Amino acid sequence: METVATQEPKVTQALANTHGLTDDEFDRIRTILGRDPNYTELGIFSVMWSEHCSYKNSKPVLALLPRDGKQLLVKAGEENAGVVDIGSGLAVVFKIESHNHPSAVEPFQGAATGVGGIIRDIFTMGARPVLLTNSLRFGSLDRERNQNFLRGVVGGIAHYGNCVGIPTVGGEIYFDDFYEGNPLVNALCLGIMKKEDLVRGSASGVGNPVYYVGATTGRDGLGGASFASRELTEDSGRDRPAVQVGDPFMEKLLLEACLELVHSRAIVGMQDMGAAGLTCSTSETASRAGSGIEIDLSKVPRREAAMTPYEIMLSESQERMLVIVERGKEKRVEEIFEKWDLAAVKLGEVKDGKTMRVVDNGRVVANIPPKALTDEAPVYKREAKEPAYLSTTRRFDPGRIEEPKDLNRVLLMLLDAPTIASKQWIYEQYDHMVRTDTVFLPGHDAAVVRIKGMRKGLAISTDGNGLYCYLDPYEGGKIAVAEAARNVVSTGAKPIAITNCLNFGNPMKPDVFWQFRRVVEGIAEACRVLNTPVTGGNVSFYNENPKGAVYPTPTIGMVGLIDDVDERIPSFFTNVGDSVYILGDTFEELGGSQYLLVYHGVRAGRPPQLDLEKERSLHQLILDCAKLRMINSCHDLSEGGLAVGLAESLLGTLNKPLGAQVNLQFGTDVRRDVLLFGESQSRVLVTVDSAKELELESRAKASGVPCFRIGKVTRSGLRVNAWIHLDSEEIERTYRTAIPRRME
Amino acid sequence: MKAGIVVFPGSNCDRDCFHVLRDVVKIDVAYIWHKSTSVGEIDLVVLPGGFSYGDYLRCGAIARFSPVMEAVERHARLGRPVLGICNGFQILLEVGLLPGAMLRNKSLRFVCKHVHLKTENARSMFTTRLEPGEILKIPIAHGEGGYFCDERTLEELEANNQIAFRYVSETGELGDEFNPNGSLRHIAGVLNKEGNVLGMMPHPERSSEQILGCEDGRKIWDSILEAYR
Numbered sequence: 001m002e003t004v005a006t007q008e009p010k011v012t013q014a015l016a017n018t019h020g021l022t023d024d025e026f027d028r029i030r031t032i033l034g035r036d037p038n039y040t041e042l043g044i045f046s047v048m049w050s051e052h053c054s055y056k057n058s059k060p061v062l063a064l065l066p067r068d069g070k071q072l073l074v075k076a077g078e079e080n081a082g083v084v085d086i087g088s089g090l091a092v093v094f095k096i097e098s099h100n101h102p103s104a105v106e107p108f109q110g111a112a113t114g115v116g117g118i119i120r121d122i123f124t125m126g127a128r129p130v131l132l133t134n135s136l137r138f139g140s141l142d143r144e145r146n147q148n149f150l151r152g153v154v155g156g157i158a159h160y161g162n163c164v165g166i167p168t169v170g171g172e173i174y175f176d177d178f179y180e181g182n183p184l185v186n187a188l189c190l191g192i193m194k195k196e197d198l199v200r201g202s203a204s205g206v207g208n209p210v211y212y213v214g215a216t217t218g219r220d221g222l223g224g225a226s227f228a229s230r231e232l233t234e235d236s237g238r239d240r241p242a243v244q245v246g247d248p249f250m251e252k253l254l255l256e257a258c259l260e261l262v263h264s265r266a267i268v269g270m271q272d273m274g275a276a277g278l279t280c281s282t283s284e285t286a287s288r289a290g291s292g293i294e295i296d297l298s299k300v301p302r303r304e305a306a307m308t309p310y311e312i313m314l315s316e317s318q319e320r321m322l323v324i325v326e327r328g329k330e331k332r333v334e335e336i337f338e339k340w341d342l343a344a345v346k347l348g349e350v351k352d353g354k355t356m357r358v359v360d361n362g363r364v365v366a367n368i369p370p371k372a373l374t375d376e377a378p379v380y381k382r383e384a385k386e387p388a389y390l391s392t393t394r395r396f397d398p399g400r401i402e403e404p405k406d407l408n409r410v411l412l413m414l415l416d417a418p419t420i421a422s423k424q425w426i427y428e429q430y431d432h433m434v435r436t437d438t439v440f441l442p443g444h445d446a447a448v449v450r451i452k453g454m455r456k457g458l459a460i461s462t463d464g465n466g467l468y469c470y471l472d473p474y475e476g477g478k479i480a481v482a483e484a485a486r487n488v489v490s491t492g493a494k495p496i497a498i499t500n501c502l503n504f505g506n507p508m509k510p511d512v513f514w515q516f517r518r519v520v521e522g523i524a525e526a527c528r529v530l531n532t533p534v535t536g537g538n539v540s541f542y543n544e545n546p547k548g549a550v551y552p553t554p555t556i557g558m559v560g561l562i563d564d565v566d567e568r569i570p571s572f573f574t575n576v577g578d579s580v581y582i583l584g585d586t587f588e589e590l591g592g593s594q595y596l597l598v599y600h601g602v603r604a605g606r607p608p609q610l611d612l613e614k615e616r617s618l619h620q621l622i623l624d625c626a627k628l629r630m631i632n633s634c635h636d637l638s639e640g641g642l643a644v645g646l647a648e649s650l651l652g653t654l655n656k657p658l659g660a661q662v663n664l665q666f667g668t669d670v671r672r673d674v675l676l677f678g679e680s681q682s683r684v685l686v687t688v689d690s691a692k693e694l695e696l697e698s699r700a701k702a703s704g705v706p707c708f709r710i711g712k713v714t715r716s717g718l719r720v721n722a723w724i725h726l727d728s729e730e731i732e733r734t735y736r737t738a739i740p741r742r743m744e
Numbered sequence: 745m746k747a748g749i750v751v752f753p754g755s756n757c758d759r760d761c762f763h764v765l766r767d768v769v770k771i772d773v774a775y776i777w778h779k780s781t782s783v784g785e786i787d788l789v790v791l792p793g794g795f796s797y798g799d800y801l802r803c804g805a806i807a808r809f810s811p812v813m814e815a816v817e818r819h820a821r822l823g824r825p826v827l828g829i830c831n832g833f834q835i836l837l838e839v840g841l842l843p844g845a846m847l848r849n850k851s852l853r854f855v856c857k858h859v860h861l862k863t864e865n866a867r868s869m870f871t872t873r874l875e876p877g878e879i880l881k882i883p884i885a886h887g888e889g890g891y892f893c894d895e896r897t898l899e900e901l902e903a904n905n906q907i908a909f910r911y912v913s914e915t916g917e918l919g920d921e922f923n924p925n926g927s928l929r930h931i932a933g934v935l936n937k938e939g940n941v942l943g944m945m946p947h948p949e950r951s952s953e954q955i956l957g958c959e960d961g962r963k964i965w966d967s968i969l970e971a972y973r
Binding site: 155158162163164165247248249250252253340341427428429430431432433434435436438439441450452565 | 753754756757759760763764767793794795797798799800853854855856857883885887947949950953955956957
């Protein structure tokens, strides 16, 4: 390898093709440059025009998402992450991103660097990261391979997040054969800052020096962005060198130094070197500012000998940042990095004109207009066609399924399903309490953190049911948003904005692209009605294993704001004797339910239908009640339906399990399994003191929200009509041991 | 009374301790940078949790060579209080202010959860506000918290009443199922012979406010405060 340094391959159409560029794209590069690109330039174009960096296949569809709202300080796509005003001079910055492909070939490092990357996206804006969450998808946990995936991914997330000192406060996870061989690993980070601390990823001001700070550059992660933009194959293990290796200690130092830098007011811009490393950070900062930029590669601190300009420009070594310093304040910047024992090297400066010039020991190795790499990257309208499988799955009639005799057994089976069961085995590996702000520990519908020094609190939830999206992408997209919002609302927080990560198969396949478009349309509709604009996110295509695409899987990260954190509502029953209510209607809906999947082994039917206006009324009712501190608990009904919702409500995180006595008086024409396990939307379980029954009922009536009193909280045992009768201890044991017993 | 919190590169509970001492216990508090050669005019030194130097080599193994550690040792030898929490406890073991060593958790996994502790020594300056045998609920968060020492040291620890806390059940029973990390004799916190240095794996700063679900950690801070009245 060492000798290759001086022997650059000759650039040909064939070489461009192996870089993932089409013949048309190669021609376009020649037109832009007015000449053939050299090898380094070809590499630069190939990563910047990859789907991962350019969104070339998704841009026209993403334009459907609502990105407006008076609360948005920075809109989606303008910067590394969106910024939302939460009042009192504060803003939150948050974003979710995928690291699916790296995690598939190297679960521990893949997941760890996914966390590292998203943390940098947040502090690069000037915000202090205060929490992490994640959305994970794996194949069946009864298979050893997926147990290893889970162990590696959770270990990697814990390794990174714990060491940096940012609590992982929540998350969600599904296990399904459709994710076999192509796990999804999406990580979300949220930061808080004073509004005036906002830093742009912009290289403005001719003559301002450009600094490289943080870790050294090596050959790790070479071509990671391109690797993420193809399907996984049996040979993907060979791409392991495209996976980066993370050093969370370095990240922690970089985080502290960069925040000190922000407060020093010595910089004009900052951007992390994530996908496509130095290439992406230099071209994007110059492009945003509409300026030119020049850097000298001979100055780049390296960890390996004889690296070529191509390798340096494309390296995805972690924990590095590009900082644009205000001229004259270089010394202040160097002092801060020296304090933290980090490298800070001047690489070049902002230039007049519109080119990105990269030199190496006096030789120009790349000379490209930055806009050609960013705003002017190709955009494609892909063909979309409804997938054939839908005509079969839609025809499925759940009415033909035989109703099980032993409903206790069904409930226990569902509680033992890893998708539904307690995630304690996972979240106990994450430090979820560091920073001492986590006022709702994991296990709640949404995590809630306080903001020290004020009454306000933030709630956060991540959601996305891939099976619903598989059976009806539009409804599934709507539900992903609505459920995330409902989870946040259930804790007493008002939803304010979302970030999304869109995980799909190969967009060149018309049926995959149709799924993508329909899901986005559903998300857009829900965001409009619920007034939660999209602040940004990430698209991950090519999630396919040799058997086909994963479920179309959007993951929605919803942020909610609580004006007074003491108004928060727990997700578990709190007092014996409280009255239990179900708010919202239950319909004859079994399609796409976990009950059908787990008990009957059926992946078919229509998923529940969502009426967004009803959803909105439900939210308003709960938030009004929260302000009045009327309800003692509130739990969203989702996978596993009412029966699972009741069982979960018994199992508070810090106390012994409680019980419930429930009597369902619905019409006799509705099936018992539908009542117990159906997943109709816009429903929650709430409890109130018996003295507050009338008030709840009249408020619900006034809001037009169906409201049924179904029972009481008891000391122990779950009874539902004559159908379910289980010990609370058996429920708890089943629910809590489902994952550990498979993992140990 | 004034407290100083040492900040190593990689400390991440420094701010949490600062918050509790300033805003909850309401005493004077300052950060002490790891490159300082003095702890300043300080009564209590806190070595906070985190991953000092990335826990490279071994937890606490590099931090012990920080310039500030010589000053911390001097402070301890003068009989003044030093409290090491989690990574701080590991550093105290590495520097030799406390006997013993830390092993990886028996599960080989990081674990973050609430545990129960039994107060074994209620007479030290860190525990005067506790009753002998009092049960505390305080969270842990560590990957290497299995306390270990040789038999002679263990005998000495027991004989000198140096074991401050043990992991127990909610009702105070000892048992492997209540020991979250495989610590020898369920040890969760250790004092030096003189009783002015305490190392503990659980995080009292995470359980000193009602909003966090538990205030038991407060009693440890209040004990130190009382010792200085």
